Amino acid sequence: MSEGKFYFCTKHHAVEGPDGCHPSDRLGPYPTEADAERALEKVKERNEEWDNDPNWNDDGPGSGPRMR
DSSP: OOTTOEEEETTTTEEEOTTSSOGGGEEEEESSHHHHHTHHHHHHHHHHHHHTOTTOOOSSTTOSOOOO
16 A cells, blocks of 8 residues: 555445545545544544534524624
8 A cells, every 4th residue: 555545445444545445435545554444433533522512513504603
């Protein structure tokens, strides 16, 4: 795999290089293979952060921060 171009394939749950699966089936690019290996963990962490962000919620249209 070429250095600095790692992807996580959501179809096969595997790390791959730039010539892997179709882009719609993968996350990345990541700078290291280790970063790509924890792609789903990072997605989960970010989703939890966003779900708990006091500036946003899912209570319906216009429920985000108010623009003045």
